[in-house]
Amino acid sequence: MEETNEKIVSMIIVAVLLVSVAGCGVEEEKVVNIYTDRHYDTDQDLYDKFTEQTGIVVNVVKADSDELLERLKAEGENTEADLLVTSDVGRLFRAGEMDLIKAFNSDVVESNVPEHLRATDDLWTALTVRARVITYALDRVDPSTLSTYEALTEPEWEGKVLARSSSHIYNQSLLASFIALNGEEAAKEWAQGLVANMARTPEGNDRDQMKAVVAGEGDVAIVNTYYLGKLLNSSDEVEVEVGKQIGVFFPNQETNGTHINISGAALTKYGTNDEAAIELLEFLTGSEAQNDYASANYEYPVNEAVAPSDLLKSFGELKIQNIALSLLGEYNDKAVKIFNEVGWQ
Amino acid sequence: MFARFKERGLSPLFVIVTLIIVAIVLPSVFIFIRLFHPVTESWLHIKEYVLADYIHNSLVLVAGVSVITGILGTFFAWSLSKYQWRFGLLLESLLFLPMAIPPYIAGYVYGGIFTPFGTLDRILNQVGKEPIRVDILSKGGAIFVFSLFLTPDVFLVTKVFFEKLPKNIEESSRLLGRNQSATFFRVILPMSRGALVGGIVLVMLEVLNDYGLVRYFGIPTFSTAIYQTWFGMSDVDGAVRLAASLMSIVIIILLMEQFFRGRGRLSQARAISDGGIKKRASKVYKVVFYVLTFVYLSLALILPITQLVWWSSIAKQTNVMRRFGSILFNTISVGVIVTILVVVCGILIGNLNRLNPSILSKIYARIVILGYSVPASIIAIGVLVTFISVDRSLSGLYGILDLKNLFLTSSKFILIFALTIRFMAIGFNSIESGFSKMGKKHYEASKLLGRDEWYTFRYVDFPILKPAIISAAIFAFVDVLKELPLTLILRPFNFDTLATRVFTYAGDEMIHEASVYSLIIIGVSIVALILLSFIRKGTRI
Numbered sequence: 001m002e003e004t005n006e007k008i009v010s011m012i013i014v015a016v017l018l019v020s021v022a023g024c025g026v027e028e029e030k031v032v033n034i035y036t037d038r039h040y041d042t043d044q045d046l047y048d049k050f051t052e053q054t055g056i057v058v059n060v061v062k063a064d065s066d067e068l069l070e071r072l073k074a075e076g077e078n079t080e081a082d083l084l085v086t087s088d089v090g091r092l093f094r095a096g097e098m099d100l101i102k103a104f105n106s107d108v109v110e111s112n113v114p115e116h117l118r119a120t121d122d123l124w125t126a127l128t129v130r131a132r133v134i135t136y137a138l139d140r141v142d143p144s145t146l147s148t149y150e151a152l153t154e155p156e157w158e159g160k161v162l163a164r165s166s167s168h169i170y171n172q173s174l175l176a177s178f179i180a181l182n183g184e185e186a187a188k189e190w191a192q193g194l195v196a197n198m199a200r201t202p203e204g205n206d207r208d209q210m211k212a213v214v215a216g217e218g219d220v221a222i223v224n225t226y227y228l229g230k231l232l233n234s235s236d237e238v239e240v241e242v243g244k245q246i247g248v249f250f251p252n253q254e255t256n257g258t259h260i261n262i263s264g265a266a267l268t269k270y271g272t273n274d275e276a277a278i279e280l281l282e283f284l285t286g287s288e289a290q291n292d293y294a295s296a297n298y299e300y301p302v303n304e305a306v307a308p309s310d311l312l313k314s315f316g317e318l319k320i321q322n323i324a325l326s327l328l329g330e331y332n333d334k335a336v337k338i339f340n341e342v343g344w345q
Numbered sequence: 346m347f348a349r350f351k352e353r354g355l356s357p358l359f360v361i362v363t364l365i366i367v368a369i370v371l372p373s374v375f376i377f378i379r380l381f382h383p384v385t386e387s388w389l390h391i392k393e394y395v396l397a398d399y400i401h402n403s404l405v406l407v408a409g410v411s412v413i414t415g416i417l418g419t420f421f422a423w424s425l426s427k428y429q430w431r432f433g434l435l436l437e438s439l440l441f442l443p444m445a446i447p448p449y450i451a452g453y454v455y456g457g458i459f460t461p462f463g464t465l466d467r468i469l470n471q472v473g474k475e476p477i478r479v480d481i482l483s484k485g486g487a488i489f490v491f492s493l494f495l496t497p498d499v500f501l502v503t504k505v506f507f508e509k510l511p512k513n514i515e516e517s518s519r520l521l522g523r524n525q526s527a528t529f530f531r532v533i534l535p536m537s538r539g540a541l542v543g544g545i546v547l548v549m550l551e552v553l554n555d556y557g558l559v560r561y562f563g564i565p566t567f568s569t570a571i572y573q574t575w576f577g578m579s580d581v582d583g584a585v586r587l588a589a590s591l592m593s594i595v596i597i598i599l600l601m602e603q604f605f606r607g608r609g610r611l612s613q614a615r616a617i618s619d620g621g622i623k624k625r626a627s628k629v630y631k632v633v634f635y636v637l638t639f640v641y642l643s644l645a646l647i648l649p650i651t652q653l654v655w656w657s658s659i660a661k662q663t664n665v666m667r668r669f670g671s672i673l674f675n676t677i678s679v680g681v682i683v684t685i686l687v688v689v690c691g692i693l694i695g696n697l698n699r700l701n702p703s704i705l706s707k708i709y710a711r712i713v714i715l716g717y718s719v720p721a722s723i724i725a726i727g728v729l730v731t732f733i734s735v736d737r738s739l740s741g742l743y744g745i746l747d748l749k750n751l752f753l754t755s756s757k758f759i760l761i762f763a764l765t766i767r768f769m770a771i772g773f774n775s776i777e778s779g780f781s782k783m784g785k786k787h788y789e790a791s792k793l794l795g796r797d798e799w800y801t802f803r804y805v806d807f808p809i810l811k812p813a814i815i816s817a818a819i820f821a822f823v824d825v826l827k828e829l830p831l832t833l834i835l836r837p838f839n840f841d842t843l844a845t846r847v848f849t850y851a852g853d854e855m856i857h858e859a860s861v862y863s864l865i866i867i868g869v870s871i872v873a874l875i876l877l878s879f880i881r882k883g884t885r886i
Binding site: 039040041045059062063064067068070071074075076078079080094097164165167169172202203204205206207208211212214215227230234235236238242333335336337340341345 | 483560576833836849
């Protein structure tokens with residue numbers, strides 16, 4: 001009996017191997033292989049467009065960025081991936097630290113993307129920008145009472161502030177930016193003050209925070225702008241109604257600017273299709289793709305020739321934090337530790 | 346080749362099972378090694394500030410969910426296998442189904458019902474009532490959701506056991522003067538401890554390893570500590586170290602359980618049961634059973650499916666169904682292959698344990714749980730590192746055959762391997778509970794009559810084992826359908842499954858679109874259940 005079973009097992013294994021071999025026997029064609037943690041349908045549409053225009057085939061593996069970094073590291077010089085795309089600059093910085101990426105050197109990308117949204121050594125470039133802002137209940141909160149992230153720690157906001165859990169990268173990079181701007185002590189004080197003012201223990205995602213604001217559980221919530229875009233354009237009427245009762249306030253406009261994070265891309269160190277990968281980078285930072293990013297996902301375009309979507313424009317002009325984005329990556333672990341120390345769950 | 350082993354007293358079965366076990370253990374070795382790496386700074390930080398809280402949360406969740414699923418699962422299994430019910434078969438299939446809804450999706454569903462502007466608010470609003478606040482995103486809420494959707498795990502394992510329980514045990518107990526409930530609690534329950542523990546262990550591990558639901562609910566647990574160390578502090582070594590300590594604790598507990606229960610086993614009991622004659626339930630029992638079943642199925646099936654259907658109906662249709670054919674094909678083909686592998690390996694290991702029981706074979710039987718004892722992303726790293734080193738050592742061969750450098754690592758084979766070792770624990774648990782009452786009598790009779798191993802297995806053991814095999818297959822298949830972390834990280838380029846599509850949308854707060862694929866997963870599970878129940882028919886002895 002064992003031998004028969006063994007036969008079945010080996011037959012299955014052989015069959016699987018044959019299928020995989022069959023898949024590999026495709027003729028030489030130009031390809032670019034991407035590891036990405038951006039999961040939007042918009043991205044796939046853009047890759048399809050790119051293939052249509054250039055004939056270059058785009059292959060994609062989507063997973064969480066840290067797992068992708070670990071996979072890249074394990075594969076080492078044998079990796080098939082050419083391009084790494086992440087939705088957080090910290091992960092690009094980390095990839096640089098782990099020596100997994102290399103400079104792309106493209107004049108086109110350099111002219112498409114302003115300097116502060118690229119790594120100084122050309123190791124990575126931003127593709128889109130997201131702002132983390134204060135949203136408030138239009139019926140209860142006078143926006144003139146809002147000013148800065150720091151002001152949310154004042155006693156007047158006690159029991160009124162909503163934010164998601166600190167396990168989320170958007171909160172980690174927000175705190176990392178404060179470490180970069182104001183130092184560790186001040187950042188810790190801020191986190192402590194915010195925890196003290198929270199309306200409830202952090203739970204749910206960014207959309208849930210805004211719903212809780214409208215439901216009266218708190219008055220203000222710290223969220224990314226594009227989630228408001230998604231609420232306002234939801235196919236669920238109630239969500240649209242919720243979105244309409246939310247105001248957007250860009251904090252720290254009078255001081256050191258609103259916090260942004262980027263999603264961005266980098267060439268992998270051992271990728272073999274550099275030319276195609278750079279071509280894709282140039283395409284993604286070009287005006288056509290940037291327009292699509294801006295309209296479909298309510299993110300800010302990085303290409304200054306492209307205007308943000310009408311919704312983003314309606315929020316007003318945005319002054320952003322003036323720090324090197326890579327610092328968000330550098331201070332990520334410090335931020336996580338501060339969150340733990342002050343008990344921001 | 347096997348003849349040589351035989352001369353040395355090693356049966357081919359032993360050799361094959363040992364190879365399977367080595368394959369299971371290998372990726373874990375890469376994890377274990379890190380236990381001995383120097384302690385990192387982030388570990389000290391985690392220990393100082395959060396570990397105690399996180400472990401406390403984990404324990405609360407695990408304890409709550411174990412108790413509830415244990416009671417509910419055993420109650421349903423016992424009732425359905427020993428008593429007559431109207432629509433019994435239908436109810437039985439329906440009680441499996443909540444398994445097809447991954448807990449983290451269920452988390453979104455219940456969040457979507459109870460959070461502000463959720464379904465409950467809307468309904469109350471329609472009838473002009475004030476909104477009611479139920480804090481579902483809490484520990485209590487998490488225990489509630491986990492319990493609803495993990496009860497089938499216990500139900501499935503204990504049911505296989507109860508069905509094969511010889512009737513004369515019950516009769517003897519009744520003849521000796523114990524009433525029905527005393528018989529159940531004093532006789533049946535102690536005997537079925539193995540199956541019950543087996544089912545509950547699966548539930549515990551599932552709760553321990555969950556990251557999706559607890560993250561959305563904002564409840565940091567032990568797996569939060571693992572991911573925080575890895576993602577937050579980019580300390581992979583520290584994360585793996587934490588996982589390795591979790592793995593060690595799980596293994597020690599399981600081995601202890603195995604040795605302590607040793608003598609309580611029914612190894613030589615009669616394999617053939619009571620011919621499936623079921624009793625009539627008393628009136629009170631009937632009311633309790635129907636009410637409980639109705640409430641359970643409403644909460645674990647009707648409510649979430651209704652919510653998902655409604656969400657799907659307002660999903661933006663653009664692109665959601667793109668490449669659906671290949672997604673479905675990927676999911677089902679991987680599911681079928683992994684299910685077959687899990688079942689075959691499970692039978693081999695179980696058979697070894699029955700025919701040549703030894704300390705080693707007992708350890709083997711517990712080691713299968715390795716792949717299920719830590720969060721899947723950690724196992725994924727182990728598998729990845731293992732495969733890459735195999736690929737590197739075969740690179741000469743690949744050169745000759747004109748294959749890619751990381752031929753195995755970049756193929757579907759790595760995914761199938763990883764899923765198989767991951768779900769071996771689950772499949773084996775059912776198969777083991779089928780084997781546990783089988784004994785050797787029939788096997789030996791058949792051998793004495795001159796039948797060979799294959800004939801004996803096919804015509805003697807297999808029919809007795811069939812229900813256990815079928816529930817193992819259901820487990821493995823449905824779990825592969827909804828599996829996420831391994832598929833995400835180990836998949837080849839452009840390889841999507843139903844579950845990865847759910848993740849793609851849910852991860853970006855697009856729950857309407859995610860619902861479409863959640864429903865398809867449930868649909869495919871229903872089809873699989875129907876197919877398997879056809880196979881099952883006619884095999885009741």
